[in-house]
Amino acid sequence: MLIFSIWLFTVVASTYLFKKVSGSLSPVRPNMITIIYYYSFLISSYIGGLLIALGIDDYYMIKRMDHEEYRIIGFILLTILMILFPLTQLVVGRMFGFNSEKEFDRYLHEPVRTSVDKNRRLFRLAFGALTAISVLAVAYTMLKTSTVPLYELLKGNTSELAKMRIDASRGISGIDVYIRNIFAIALTPVLSIIAFIYTTQSKALYWKIVFFLLFMSSLVITTYDLAKSPIFFYVIMLLLAGVFTQTLKLNWKKISAFVISGTVLLVIMYIAIQGVTEVESFLSYNSGPIGRIILAQISPFFLHLDTYSHSIAFLEMKGLPSFIAGIFDVEQVRSARMVMENVFPENVDKGTGGVLNTIFIGEAFGSFGYVGVIVCIIYVAAVIQLLYIAFLRLPKTPVVIALTVYFTINIPRTLVGGAADFFFNPIWIMMTVVLAGLFIVEQYFHVIWTFLMSKVKRKKVKA
Template identity: 85%
Template sequence: MLIFSIWLFTVVASTYLFKKVSGSLSLVKPNMISIIYYYSFLISSYIGGLLIALGIDDYYMIKRMDHEEYRIIGFVLLTILMILFPLTQLVVGRIIGFNSQLEFDRYLHEPVRTSVDKNRRIFKLAFGILAAISVMAVAYTLLKTSTVPIFELLKGNTSELAKMRIDASRGFSGIDVYIRNIFAIALTPVLSIIAFVYATQTKALYWKFLFLMLFSSSVLITTYDLAKSPIFFYIIMLLLAGVYTGRLKLNWRKITGYVIAGSVLLVGMYVSIQGVKEVQSFLSYNSGPIGRILLAQISPFFLHLDTFSHSIPLLEVKGLPSFIAGIFDVEQVRSARMVMENVFPENIDKGTGGVLNTIFLGEAFASFGYIGVIVAIIYIAIVIQIIYIVFLRLPKTPVVIALFIYFTINIPRTLVGGVSDFFFNPIWVLLTVVLGGLFILEQYFHMIWSFLTSKVKKKRVKA
């Protein structure tokens, strides 16, 4: 009863704090902070954390945990996360002078600024080249994948789908992995959002064609390895693009329809990909889709606490991004892989074991223990709040909207993946640089060009 009372009080307090930070927790007005609260923290972490703390999870991962005291320790750390994270963001907002409700409402109602007429031709050319590169990267990814799981599923070959999925996701190395992760997986959906916004704003055939091409490529790259979540997140990106441009007005009737359609799609994917057909598997809280949402994401956090407290020493700098670890002449190690090897060695032997990703607290603890957990909460909360404020205050152009939506979806996903990506993420950096260049071409190229040419003319006159 005490644990549940603490959980309930924390949810109420955390909800209040997150509402103050985000400007709105309404499902009809989704934003980066509200998605973090609902998806990353409440649904994927804290509800499952309660079940584990109460000892009523009956989940196969937790049954591998050797020391039961980490049920309570893990719950306490999650409780600290739910309060300290939004509290830190609230302090940052107050220091910067950020009025969350006012600025978010202004952003929703602000009209979209398309490319300046003088920049339009060069911008369309640059965007077309990037679109061609991303589509070719998708094709390259499929060609370099020895067995494409989605194609095998369509052909009816379901005997070794689990192994094929692991091979498809881990079978890349060297330059191939950068082509796949940056230009195919990351860039293609973002470019499709830009094309979508321009297509809805201008009605031009050029943008409609590019959107159709990029949309098809995005669907293909988000489903080729039969991972279930990427396609759902891409659909949410499109919905957010509609909301932020004013083309889609969400209400509870529409949200209910989307949830039902998504549930049907998810059940269909479980039946076709994993062969789950028992009705009980879909209704049980610790198996099937519900168990995957409530427990599969948070259980590895408790395994991290158990593993790096007793079986494996703390990683320290080895758990940091590779370029930081390289400074100390050590090789980066991902804790999620080490926990998989330690807890489920039989899956590694069979070739079906990947990684046990979880809330970022797991990787923070694996590196620097309890101090690492507290520092990571404060640091990541500051970073995310600054990103949120910056995007709400940037000009509302299609390129900026697309990058904003990308971070709105990928930051919550990264929060349940690890902490090192928040210190340095090459995909985020490169994507920001590329789209930053597009933004200059979209809005300010003619000003820069005029400035440079005027300088040249002045030098000629002096000569």
Template identity: 55%
Template sequence: MLAIIIWLAVLTISVILFKKVSGSLSLFKPNLNSLIFYYSLFVSCYIGSLLIALDIDHYYMINKLDHEVYRYIGFGAVSFVMIMLPLSMFIVSKLAGFDAKKEFNHYLKKPVENTFTEKNEFYLIFLGLSLISMLAVAYTLLKTSQVPILELLKGNLSDLGQLRIDAARNFHGKVLIRNIFAIALTPLLSLIAYVYTVKTRQLKWGLLFLPLFACAVLISVYDLSKSPIIFYIIMFIFVQLYVGKLVLNRRKINKYIISGAVLIILMYVFIQGVNDLSSFLSYSSGPIGRIILAQIAPTFLHLNIFGESIPFLNGSSLPSILIGWFDIEQVRSARLVMANAFPNRIEDGTGGVLNTLFIAEAYANFGYLGILFGTIYVGVLIQLLYIIFIRLPKNPVFLCLFIYFSINIPRTLVGGFADFLFNPIWIFITCLFAGILLFIRIRLDLFSFFFKKKARNEL
């Protein structure tokens, strides 16, 4: 009973804080911070943490706990994040003079600016990037021994689960080409092309958007992973909402939820061969268990294992670019937890990593101080990005970068802590587009300067 009272109190405080730092928790006006609250924390973590604390989760991962006390410690740690994360964001907003409700609503209503539409230079650069990303998609498929989506279309329904693992772990090409240019860049380019198509109504942008959209969908489903295509659809909903092409209401929200649920069920049936109705309806298995328990259970295992069975990593799982100077070998905590809890899956090659809420990796490295300072750091970083993007010009590039981070930051929150310290994909994409815009702006300013100077000399 005490756990339920604490849960309700913490949830109430968290809702109040998140509403202040996001500007809106309405499902009709989704944004980066509201998605963090609903997806990363409430649905993926906090519901499951209560079930675990009450010892009614019946989840196979939690059965691996050696010490039952970590049911309550884990619940306390997640409750701490529910309050401290938005509280850190709230302090940043106050220091920056950021009125979330006013500025976010203004951003939604603000029209998308025309950027370089009068010049072909940006289009030609964008076309070159698009060709590179589409070639990267083709490269990814060619370097994958058996492409799971193709095997599914051929009717080869056996061992699709194993094919998914092989596609991810036995890729025979350059991983950076796949991860950056195919998986990360292609969906983002398709969104930018869509915004230019809507804004300029020029045929060249429409013709470029179509193959980019096809490649983005293909790279999202090629390995039969369930989440990439779901999140790409959400990104597309965001971009339509932010450019004024879509207005959400209850009917549309219900339609999206039902469509998403049907898609998830179909993927479970055809990919994982699950056809038992009871497993779909059970809160501890099937898609429901995957949503409310699978993401948070490894956090409890991290707390149970590190400092007990495995010494703290003391920074060993941080990005290699940071620890390489100290001659420390990188090892991810999520991999160690998988090896400790499910050694048989490591031996037979079916086990990967147990990604979970970011505080788990912070704890694995630095104990409870890692949870404290890691939560504050992540909250400050997220709110700074949120404020910066809302205050940047609303042109197609910055808008789509905002949407890209609005989807990928919530995903990373339940993926690990290290990516918030150094994420090469995020840095590359940001520098790439910021560099292109800056380069073209400088060229246009120089051209304008010399043209005006020449005109004055002729007079």
């Protein structure tokens, strides 16, 4: 009863703090902080954390845990996360004079600024070049993937789908990884968001054609390895773009329709991909889709605590991004992979064991223990709040909206994937640089060009 009382009090307090931070926790007015709270923390982490702390999870991962005391220790750390994270964001917001409710409301109602007339032709040319690169990157990824799980499923070959999915994600190496991860997986959906916004704003045939190409390519790259979450997150990206541009007005009726449609699609994917047909599996809280949502993501956190406290030494600098680890002359090691090898070695031997990703403080603990958890909570919360403030205050153009949508979806996903990406993430940096260049072409190229030409003319006159 004490554990549940603490959980309930924490949920109430955390909800209040997150609402102060975000400006709105209403699902009909979604934003980055809203998704972090509902998806990354409450649903994916804290509900399952309660079940594990109470000892009623009956989940296969937790059964591999050797020391039961980490049920309570893990719950306490999650409770600290639920309070300290939004509290840090609130302090950062106050430091920058951020009024979340007013600024988010202003952002939603601010009109979209499309490309300046003088830049329009050049912007379309640059965007067309990036579109060609992305579509070719998707095709290249398909060619370099020895066995495409989606294609095998459509052919009816379902005997080794689990192994094929691991091979599809880990079977590409070298420069091919960067082509796939940056230009195919990351850039293609974001470009489709830009094209979608321009299609809704201008109705031009050019944008309709480009959006169709990018939309189809995005569907391919988000489903080819049969991972279930990417396609859902891509659809949410489109919905967010509609909300931010006021093309889509959400209400509870529409949200209910989206939830029902998503549930039906998820059930179909579980039946087709994993062969789950028993009704009990879909209704049980610790198996099927429900177990995947509330327990599969948080259980590895408890395994991290158990593993790095007794079986594996803290990774320290090896747990940092490869760029930073290289400075200290050590090779990066992902804690989630180490935990998989320690807890499920038989799956690794069979080729079906990948990584045991979990809430980001799991990786922080694997690197630096309890101190790492507290420091990482404060650091990550501050970084996210600064990004949230920046996105609400930047000019509201299709390119900036697409970048905002990208981080609005990818930050919550990364929070349940690890901590290292918040210290150095080459994909995020590359995406920001590419879209910053597009933004300049979209809005300010003629100003920069005029300034440069005037400087050239002045030099000629002096000569």
